[in-house]
Amino acid sequence: MCLGAGVSVALALLSSLLWGTADFLGGTATRRLPAAVVVGGSQVVALICLAPLALVFGARPDNLLVGGLAGLAGVLGLGTFYAALASGTMGVVAPIAALGALLPVGVGLVRGESPSGLQVAGIIVAILGVVLASGPELSGGASVRPLVLACLAALGFGLVAVLLADGAKGPPGAVVVTLLVMRSTSVGLLLLALGVAAGRGFRTGVVPGDLRLLAAIGIGDAAANACFALASRSGLLSVVSVLASLYPVVTILLARQLQAERLLPLQVVGSLATLGGVVLLAAG
Numbered sequence: 001m002c003l004g005a006g007v008s009v010a011l012a013l014l015s016s017l018l019w020g021t022a023d024f025l026g027g028t029a030t031r032r033l034p035a036a037v038v039v040g041g042s043q044v045v046a047l048i049c050l051a052p053l054a055l056v057f058g059a060r061p062d063n064l065l066v067g068g069l070a071g072l073a074g075v076l077g078l079g080t081f082y083a084a085l086a087s088g089t090m091g092v093v094a095p096i097a098a099l100g101a102l103l104p105v106g107v108g109l110v111r112g113e114s115p116s117g118l119q120v121a122g123i124i125v126a127i128l129g130v131v132l133a134s135g136p137e138l139s140g141g142a143s144v145r146p147l148v149l150a151c152l153a154a155l156g157f158g159l160v161a162v163l164l165a166d167g168a169k170g171p172p173g174a175v176v177v178t179l180l181v182m183r184s185t186s187v188g189l190l191l192l193a194l195g196v197a198a199g200r201g202f203r204t205g206v207v208p209g210d211l212r213l214l215a216a217i218g219i220g221d222a223a224a225n226a227c228f229a230l231a232s233r234s235g236l237l238s239v240v241s242v243l244a245s246l247y248p249v250v251t252i253l254l255a256r257q258l259q260a261e262r263l264l265p266l267q268v269v270g271s272l273a274t275l276g277g278v279v280l281l282a283a284g
Contacts, residue, residue, distance in 0.1 A: 007231075007234060008231045008232075008233075008234040008240060009231075009235065009239075009240075011227045011228070011230050012227070012228065012231040012239075012241075012243035012244045013243055013244075014224075014227045015223075015224040015225070015227035015228040015244045016224075016244050016245065016247045016250060017247075017250055018221070018223050018224035018227065019220070019221070019247035019250075020246075020247035020248065020249065020250020020251045020254070021220050021250060021251075021254065022216075022217050022221045022224065023081075023094075023250075024250070024254040025213060025216055025217045026038055026042070026078075026081075026082055027082075027085045027251070028213070029210070029213050029217065030082050030083075030085050030086040031086075033210060035079060035082035035083040035085075035086050036079065036190065036193060036194060037194070038082050038214065038217065039075070039078045039079050039082055039190060040187070040190035040191065040193075040194055041210075041211075041217075041218070042214050042215075042217035042218035043074075043078075043183060043187045043190055043218060043221075044187055044191075045214060045215045045217075045222075046218040046219065046222035047180070047183040047187050049219060049222055050176065050179050050183055050222060064181055066163050066167040066181075067163075067167055067177065067178040067180070067182045067184075067185065068181055068185045069159075069163050070167065070178065070181075070182040070185075071181065071183065071189070072185060072189070073156045073157075073159035073160045073163060074156065074160050074182060074185075074186045075156075075185075075186045075189050075190060076152060076155070076156035076159075077097075077100070077154075077156025077157040077159075077160055078156070078186075078221075079156075080150070080152040081093070081149070081156075081157075083149050084097070084146040084147075084149035084150045084153060087145055087149070093146055093149075093150045094248035094251060094252075096147065096150035096151060096153070096154055097150050097153040097154050097248075098131075098246075098247065098248045099245075100153070100155065100156070100157035100158035100161070101157075101158065101161070101241045101244070101245035102158065103154075103155070103159065103161070103162060104158060104162050104165065104237050104238070104240075105123065105237075105238045105241055105242060107237065108236055108237035108239075108241070111237075113237060115239055119236075119238075119239055121280050122239075122276075122277045123238065123239070123242045124277075125273055125277035125280060126242050126243070126273070126274050126276075126277025126280075127242060127245070128270075128273055128277075129246075129272070129273030129274030129276070130248055130249065130270070130274060131270065132266050132269055132270025132273060160182075160225075161228065161232075161237075161241050161244070162237070163182075164178065164179075164182075164225060164228055164229045164232065165229070165232035165237050167179075167182075167229065168229040168232050168233050169233070175226060175229045175230060176226075178229065183222070224244075224247075228240065228244050231243075242277070249270075249274050
Protein backbone atom coordinates (compact mmCIF):
# COMPACT_ATOMS: atom_id res chain seq x y z
CA MET A 1 0.00 0.00 0.00
CA CYS A 2 1.38 3.38 -0.92
CA LEU A 3 2.07 5.99 1.73
CA GLY A 4 -0.88 8.13 0.63
CA ALA A 5 -3.31 5.23 1.01
CA GLY A 6 -1.86 4.34 4.41
CA VAL A 7 -2.26 7.90 5.66
CA SER A 8 -5.80 7.93 4.28
CA VAL A 9 -6.69 4.79 6.26
CA ALA A 10 -5.18 6.27 9.44
CA LEU A 11 -7.07 9.55 9.04
CA ALA A 12 -10.34 7.74 8.35
CA LEU A 13 -9.92 5.62 11.48
CA LEU A 14 -9.02 8.71 13.50
CA SER A 15 -12.20 10.42 12.26
CA SER A 16 -14.16 7.38 13.44
CA LEU A 17 -12.53 7.58 16.87
CA LEU A 18 -13.29 11.29 17.17
CA TRP A 19 -16.88 10.95 15.93
CA GLY A 20 -17.50 8.04 18.29
CA THR A 21 -16.20 10.04 21.24
CA ALA A 22 -18.21 13.12 20.28
CA ASP A 23 -21.36 11.02 19.89
CA PHE A 24 -20.84 9.46 23.31
CA LEU A 25 -20.52 12.94 24.83
CA GLY A 26 -23.47 14.18 22.78
CA GLY A 27 -25.64 11.28 23.91
CA THR A 28 -24.66 12.04 27.50
CA ALA A 29 -25.50 15.73 27.07
CA THR A 30 -28.92 15.07 25.53
CA ARG A 31 -29.99 13.26 28.67
CA ARG A 32 -30.52 16.64 30.32
CA LEU A 33 -30.28 19.26 27.55
CA PRO A 34 -32.45 19.73 24.45
CA ALA A 35 -30.93 18.26 21.28
CA ALA A 36 -31.00 21.67 19.57
CA VAL A 37 -28.91 23.16 22.36
CA VAL A 38 -26.34 20.37 22.20
CA VAL A 39 -26.02 20.64 18.42
CA GLY A 40 -26.04 24.45 18.38
CA GLY A 41 -23.55 24.88 21.20
CA SER A 42 -21.10 22.36 19.82
CA GLN A 43 -21.33 23.84 16.31
CA VAL A 44 -20.52 27.32 17.61
CA VAL A 45 -17.38 25.95 19.24
CA ALA A 46 -16.39 24.18 16.01
CA LEU A 47 -16.86 27.42 14.06
CA ILE A 48 -14.71 29.37 16.51
CA CYS A 49 -11.93 26.79 16.16
CA LEU A 50 -12.02 26.84 12.35
CA ALA A 51 -12.28 30.60 11.80
CA PRO A 52 -8.61 31.49 12.55
CA LEU A 53 -7.38 28.73 10.21
CA ALA A 54 -9.59 29.87 7.35
CA LEU A 55 -8.33 33.45 7.45
CA VAL A 56 -5.23 32.47 5.51
CA PHE A 57 -7.18 30.71 2.74
CA GLY A 58 -9.35 32.19 0.02
CA ALA A 59 -12.84 30.84 -0.60
CA ARG A 60 -13.77 29.67 -4.08
CA PRO A 61 -17.38 29.64 -5.36
CA ASP A 62 -17.49 25.84 -5.31
CA ASN A 63 -16.28 25.85 -1.69
CA LEU A 64 -19.17 28.14 -0.78
CA LEU A 65 -21.77 25.99 -2.51
CA VAL A 66 -20.49 22.62 -1.30
CA GLY A 67 -19.84 23.92 2.21
CA GLY A 68 -23.30 25.45 2.42
CA LEU A 69 -24.96 22.24 1.32
CA ALA A 70 -22.83 20.27 3.77
CA GLY A 71 -23.97 22.62 6.53
CA LEU A 72 -27.61 21.92 5.69
CA ALA A 73 -26.96 18.17 5.63
CA GLY A 74 -25.00 18.41 8.89
CA VAL A 75 -27.88 20.11 10.68
CA LEU A 76 -30.22 17.41 9.41
CA GLY A 77 -27.86 14.62 10.48
CA LEU A 78 -26.81 15.86 13.91
CA GLY A 79 -30.19 17.32 14.83
CA THR A 80 -32.11 14.15 14.06
CA PHE A 81 -29.36 11.93 15.52
CA TYR A 82 -29.34 13.64 18.91
CA ALA A 83 -33.13 13.84 18.91
CA ALA A 84 -33.21 10.09 18.23
CA LEU A 85 -30.79 9.49 21.09
CA ALA A 86 -32.99 11.52 23.40
CA SER A 87 -36.11 9.50 22.54
CA GLY A 88 -34.64 6.09 21.73
CA THR A 89 -31.75 3.83 22.67
CA MET A 90 -28.20 3.76 21.33
CA GLY A 91 -28.55 0.09 20.41
CA VAL A 92 -31.30 0.98 17.94
CA VAL A 93 -30.29 4.46 16.78
CA ALA A 94 -26.56 3.97 16.18
CA PRO A 95 -26.65 1.11 13.67
CA ILE A 96 -29.23 2.86 11.51
CA ALA A 97 -27.35 6.17 11.55
CA ALA A 98 -24.03 4.43 10.81
CA LEU A 99 -25.48 2.88 7.67
CA GLY A 100 -25.39 6.36 6.16
CA ALA A 101 -21.97 5.18 4.95
CA LEU A 102 -23.76 3.25 2.23
CA LEU A 103 -24.50 6.52 0.40
CA PRO A 104 -20.84 7.59 -0.14
CA VAL A 105 -19.93 3.97 -0.89
CA GLY A 106 -22.53 3.93 -3.66
CA VAL A 107 -21.45 7.34 -4.95
CA GLY A 108 -17.83 6.20 -5.06
CA LEU A 109 -18.71 3.08 -7.03
CA VAL A 110 -20.91 5.04 -9.45
CA ARG A 111 -18.04 7.45 -10.06
CA GLY A 112 -15.84 4.58 -11.16
CA GLU A 113 -13.95 3.61 -8.01
CA SER A 114 -12.79 0.00 -8.06
CA PRO A 115 -11.99 -1.42 -4.60
CA SER A 116 -9.98 -4.63 -4.56
CA GLY A 117 -11.56 -7.96 -3.66
CA LEU A 118 -10.18 -7.72 -0.12
CA GLN A 119 -11.54 -4.20 0.25
CA VAL A 120 -15.00 -5.24 -0.95
CA ALA A 121 -14.96 -8.04 1.62
CA GLY A 122 -13.77 -5.58 4.25
CA ILE A 123 -16.61 -3.16 3.44
CA ILE A 124 -19.21 -5.91 3.85
CA VAL A 125 -17.68 -7.29 7.07
CA ALA A 126 -17.20 -3.82 8.61
CA ILE A 127 -20.78 -2.69 7.89
CA LEU A 128 -22.15 -5.95 9.29
CA GLY A 129 -19.94 -5.54 12.35
CA VAL A 130 -21.20 -2.00 12.97
CA VAL A 131 -24.81 -3.22 12.94
CA LEU A 132 -24.08 -6.11 15.30
CA ALA A 133 -21.87 -4.12 17.66
CA SER A 134 -24.35 -1.28 17.94
CA GLY A 135 -27.06 -3.62 19.20
CA PRO A 136 -29.38 -5.84 17.18
CA GLU A 137 -32.54 -5.49 19.24
CA LEU A 138 -34.54 -3.56 16.63
CA SER A 139 -37.59 -5.54 17.73
CA GLY A 140 -37.15 -4.67 21.39
CA GLY A 141 -40.17 -2.42 21.67
CA ALA A 142 -38.66 0.66 20.06
CA SER A 143 -41.11 3.33 19.00
CA VAL A 144 -41.38 4.53 15.41
CA ARG A 145 -40.19 8.11 16.07
CA PRO A 146 -36.52 7.37 16.93
CA LEU A 147 -36.31 4.93 14.01
CA VAL A 148 -37.50 7.59 11.56
CA LEU A 149 -35.14 10.14 13.08
CA ALA A 150 -32.25 7.69 12.83
CA CYS A 151 -33.01 7.13 9.12
CA LEU A 152 -32.95 10.89 8.54
CA ALA A 153 -29.66 11.07 10.45
CA ALA A 154 -28.20 8.39 8.18
CA LEU A 155 -29.24 10.40 5.14
CA GLY A 156 -27.71 13.57 6.57
CA PHE A 157 -24.43 11.88 7.53
CA GLY A 158 -24.17 10.23 4.12
CA LEU A 159 -24.69 13.53 2.32
CA VAL A 160 -22.09 15.24 4.53
CA ALA A 161 -19.53 12.56 3.67
CA VAL A 162 -20.08 12.97 -0.09
CA LEU A 163 -20.04 16.77 0.08
CA LEU A 164 -16.92 16.93 2.28
CA ALA A 165 -15.10 14.64 -0.14
CA ASP A 166 -16.07 16.93 -3.03
CA GLY A 167 -15.14 20.08 -1.12
CA ALA A 168 -11.73 18.66 -0.18
CA LYS A 169 -10.64 18.50 -3.82
CA GLY A 170 -8.24 21.15 -5.07
CA PRO A 171 -5.65 23.07 -3.03
CA PRO A 172 -5.04 22.17 0.64
CA GLY A 173 -6.99 25.22 1.78
CA ALA A 174 -10.15 23.80 0.23
CA VAL A 175 -10.62 21.51 3.23
CA VAL A 176 -10.51 24.32 5.80
CA VAL A 177 -12.69 26.68 3.76
CA THR A 178 -15.29 24.01 3.07
CA LEU A 179 -15.46 23.14 6.77
CA LEU A 180 -15.73 26.81 7.74
CA VAL A 181 -18.58 27.45 5.31
CA MET A 182 -20.26 24.25 6.50
CA ARG A 183 -20.08 25.35 10.15
CA SER A 184 -21.15 28.90 9.37
CA THR A 185 -24.24 27.61 7.60
CA SER A 186 -25.16 25.17 10.35
CA VAL A 187 -24.56 27.71 13.13
CA GLY A 188 -26.66 30.31 11.34
CA LEU A 189 -29.56 27.90 10.92
CA LEU A 190 -29.36 26.66 14.50
CA LEU A 191 -29.11 30.14 16.02
CA LEU A 192 -32.11 31.20 13.98
CA ALA A 193 -34.07 28.20 15.21
CA LEU A 194 -33.03 28.79 18.82
CA GLY A 195 -33.94 32.48 18.51
CA VAL A 196 -37.43 31.61 17.32
CA ALA A 197 -37.78 29.05 20.10
CA ALA A 198 -36.56 31.55 22.72
CA GLY A 199 -39.22 33.99 21.59
CA ARG A 200 -41.78 31.33 22.43
CA GLY A 201 -40.50 30.87 25.95
CA PHE A 202 -37.95 28.12 25.28
CA ARG A 203 -35.23 27.76 27.94
CA THR A 204 -31.92 26.07 27.20
CA GLY A 205 -31.25 24.80 30.72
CA VAL A 206 -27.50 25.23 30.16
CA VAL A 207 -25.33 25.73 33.25
CA PRO A 208 -21.63 26.72 33.25
CA GLY A 209 -20.50 23.13 33.70
CA ASP A 210 -22.24 22.15 30.45
CA LEU A 211 -20.08 24.49 28.39
CA ARG A 212 -17.01 22.27 28.72
CA LEU A 213 -19.00 19.29 27.51
CA LEU A 214 -20.42 21.20 24.54
CA ALA A 215 -16.91 22.46 23.70
CA ALA A 216 -15.52 18.93 23.71
CA ILE A 217 -18.33 17.76 21.41
CA GLY A 218 -17.76 20.62 18.99
CA ILE A 219 -13.98 20.21 18.85
CA GLY A 220 -14.27 16.45 18.39
CA ASP A 221 -16.84 16.76 15.61
CA ALA A 222 -14.87 19.45 13.76
CA ALA A 223 -11.63 17.45 14.00
CA ALA A 224 -13.41 14.31 12.77
CA ASN A 225 -14.80 16.14 9.75
CA ALA A 226 -11.35 17.51 8.94
CA CYS A 227 -9.75 14.07 9.18
CA PHE A 228 -12.40 12.56 6.95
CA ALA A 229 -12.08 15.31 4.35
CA LEU A 230 -8.29 14.88 4.26
CA ALA A 231 -8.61 11.09 4.07
CA SER A 232 -10.92 11.38 1.06
CA ARG A 233 -8.25 13.37 -0.82
CA SER A 234 -5.89 10.39 -1.08
CA GLY A 235 -8.17 7.39 -0.59
CA LEU A 236 -11.20 5.82 -2.23
CA LEU A 237 -14.44 7.36 -0.97
CA SER A 238 -16.06 3.91 -0.94
CA VAL A 239 -13.35 2.67 1.47
CA VAL A 240 -12.74 5.79 3.55
CA SER A 241 -16.44 6.24 4.30
CA VAL A 242 -16.71 2.72 5.72
CA LEU A 243 -13.65 3.15 7.92
CA ALA A 244 -15.04 6.43 9.21
CA SER A 245 -18.43 4.82 9.90
CA LEU A 246 -17.04 2.56 12.64
CA TYR A 247 -17.75 5.25 15.25
CA PRO A 248 -20.66 3.38 16.94
CA VAL A 249 -18.16 0.80 18.18
CA VAL A 250 -16.15 3.58 19.84
CA THR A 251 -19.30 4.98 21.43
CA ILE A 252 -20.30 1.57 22.79
CA LEU A 253 -16.85 0.86 24.21
CA LEU A 254 -16.80 4.23 25.96
CA ALA A 255 -20.25 3.57 27.41
CA ARG A 256 -19.00 0.18 28.58
CA GLN A 257 -15.92 1.59 30.27
CA LEU A 258 -17.27 4.87 31.64
CA GLN A 259 -20.93 4.08 32.30
CA ALA A 260 -20.68 0.34 33.00
CA GLU A 261 -23.03 -0.59 30.17
CA ARG A 262 -22.91 -4.31 29.42
CA LEU A 263 -22.02 -5.68 26.00
CA LEU A 264 -24.18 -8.49 24.65
CA PRO A 265 -22.33 -11.48 23.16
CA LEU A 266 -23.53 -10.44 19.70
CA GLN A 267 -22.10 -6.97 20.26
CA VAL A 268 -18.72 -8.52 21.08
CA VAL A 269 -18.91 -10.48 17.83
CA GLY A 270 -19.78 -7.26 16.00
CA SER A 271 -16.80 -5.42 17.49
CA LEU A 272 -14.46 -8.21 16.40
CA ALA A 273 -16.04 -8.18 12.94
CA THR A 274 -15.38 -4.46 12.54
CA LEU A 275 -11.74 -5.01 13.43
CA GLY A 276 -11.59 -7.79 10.86
CA GLY A 277 -13.13 -5.51 8.27
CA VAL A 278 -10.54 -2.83 9.02
CA VAL A 279 -7.74 -5.39 8.54
CA LEU A 280 -9.17 -6.43 5.16
CA LEU A 281 -9.57 -2.82 4.04
CA ALA A 282 -6.01 -1.98 5.06
CA ALA A 283 -4.60 -5.13 3.44
CA GLY A 284 -6.37 -4.27 0.17
